[in-house]
Amino acid sequence: MELKVLILDDEEIILEGLCSFPWERYGCKVSGKATNGLAGLEEIKKQEPDLIVSDIKMPEMDGLAFAKEARALLPDVEIVFLTGYDNFEFARKAIKISAAEYLLKPVDMKEMHHVVEKITTKIYGTRQKISDYKELRKKYKEALPVVKNKVISDLIHGRYSDYSNIKRRLSSFNIYLRQFAVLYGRPHTINRDVQMDLDEDLFNFVICNVCEEILEKYGAKVYYEIGAMGYCFLVSFSQVIDSVDCEKKCIDACEEMKESLKEVLQMDISFGVSNSSLDVSLLSEAYSQAVDACERCAYLGEESEVLAYADVVDLKRSSWQLNDGEKNRILSELVRGNVETAKMFISQVFMRCDEIEASKFSAMELLMTCYRYLNNGITAAEEKKERYSILSESLKKIHNSYTKNGAVDVLKNALMYFSNLNSGATINRNEHMAGRIYEYVEHNYIEDLSLDFLADQFKMSKTYINRLLKNYCGKSFLEVLVDMRMKKAEQLLVSGEMKVYEIAKSVGYHDQSYFIRVFKKYYGVTPNAYKKI
Structure with a gap:
């Protein structure tokens, strides 16, 4: 200027x-x-x-x-x-x-x-x-939600060694935790068709947005974190209320969130609710309580899908257990099909535990967690029955094992079985999706199609669409589109009923000269020369 x-x-x-x-x-x-x-x-x-x-x-x-x-x-x-x-x-x-x-x-x-x-x-x-300062302020404002979430995440996961200045740090971000509780939700049944119709970020956003709206209705300020295995919600109430009333509010909200997610996303989810607290230094402990309560849902039957830590605190548990990072690593390897790597890591992790009962409990817990994730979206009754039968049998074998190694071996075999089934199901889903995309291009190749358009149409990334087509059709999106247009153009040329510019337009090219260049590159000759062959 x-x-x-x-x-x-x-x-x-x-x-x-x-x-x-x-x-x-x-x-x-x-x-x-x-x-x-x-x-x-x-x-x-x-x-x-x-x-x-x-x-x-x-x-x-x-x-x-x-x-x-x-x-x-x-x-x-x-x-x-x-x-x-x-x-x-x-x-x-x-x-x-x-x-x-x-x-x-x-x-x-x-x-x-x-x-x-x-x-x-x-x-x-x-x-x-001044411009740099304004840009910096703008970037800071844009990054503020991320920074806030990082502070909350550090608190939840106990990354602060000194809590003396934590209230001052929180207030600098306008975060005020007077009375709070932690809710932890873990999906155990997801309709894969619904999930695949949404981009992963959008899918997670819908879950968190639904839960946030409901929790705010109960008078809570909400901070959330999305993990590999579940969703953590820190709920803070502006007024101090009786701890029993606070936890009841949280449980009622979880019940409503569960029903809404079932309706919106056809997803079943279990929630664990921590004890309420007024001390931010206990936030990490509250997170552990919520996760613990959520994990207990798997053992207490289908009706126990919202569970408060106060209801399970008397159930004794060994001091040794797998942490979230270890569970995430194992599950990540299984999802990617790296079964041998997962088995090796499981061996390394369980080597640290000398207690047979603790090993058996953690093995059963890990098996349940992986089962829920690897078997989401299974709808065929016979297949569900078979998989559940394998799960029940494996849990029984682990429970009855006399040695740690015996329990771990049962765990590895069961996880390998479910991982292999999951890989097959993923392949089938990917083939189905690639077929849907291919069919859409086949019916609409005359339009101004682009990867951006398809990404928006199918709610997935451009890279993923190209990868699907490459894996299951052997060609990229552009190669598939050109193939379809050129084959149709060849048919119209052979019929001899249309002029070159008419053919170009009818197969999706508005520029005749560009159509001729593409045709020549594809067939080695111009359209007019091809007519004479």
Whole structure:
């Protein structure tokens, strides 16, 4: 953006001379001129210049009085004084008004260039700093939700060693945890067709948005974290209430969230609810309570899909257990089909435990967790029955094992079985989706199709669409599209009923010359030459 310059001088010749200075060389333009200070003030109000070049000796209002008023209107404006008097008193007053420079008449053009370059460099430097600051503020505001979530995540997972300043840190982000509880939700049945129709980020957003709306209805401020195996919701109440009432609110909200997610996403989910607390240093403990309660749902039957930690706290548990990171690593390897890597990691993890009962409990817990994830979307009754039978048998074998190694071996075999089945199901789903995309292109190749359009249509990434087509059709989206168009173009050419430009349009090309180039590249000859073959 050009800098605006206002020039004041009561001598017309000098005024015009200053206006003809090559201001554009320094990114400036003369936006106004005046022959006295009063007229100059009017120009300031209209133009809001960045730089003022003003004579000192002028009628009605001299340059010094004008500059003082100008500075009041535009505190950051740069001012250059011109005067025919080499007078120290004038210079002293000019400096007091914070003039940028002080030049003598007649103006030396070399000195003028030097002064203008110096001042414009300063103005542009200041503007850049302001711009950088604004951009930084903008980025900070955009990143603030992420930063807030990081602070909450660090608290939840116990990453702070010193809680003395944590309230101050939270308040700096306008996070106030007076009375809070943690809810942990873990899906155990997901309709894969519904999930695949939504991008993963959108799928997670829908879950969190549904839950957040319901929790806010119960008077809670909500912070959430999406994990590989479940969803954590930190709910904070602005008023301190009885802990029993607080937990009841959370349980009622979880019941409503469960029903809403069932209706919206055809998804079944279990929730664990921690004890309520007033002490942020206990947030990590509350998270563990919620996860613990959620995991207990698997052992207490189908009706126990919302469980408070207060109801299971008396159930004793070994001090040793797999942490979330270890569970996520094992599950991630199984989902990717890296069964041997998962088995090796399981062996390493269980080597740390010397207690047979703790090993058996953790093995059963891990098997249940992986079963829920790897068998989501199975709808065939016979297949569900067979898989559940394998699960029940494996849990019984682990429970009855006399050695740690025996329990771990049963765990590995069961996980390998479910992982292999999951890989087959994934392949079938991917083939089905690739077929849907291929069929859509086949029916709409005449339209202006693009990867962006398909990504929006099928709610998945462009890269994933290309990968699906490449894996199951052997070609990228563009290759598939060109194939279909060229084969149809060949049929129309052979029939001889249409002209080349008509064929081009009928197979999706609006530019005849571009169609001819594509055709020649595909068949090695032009359309007209192909007709004669």
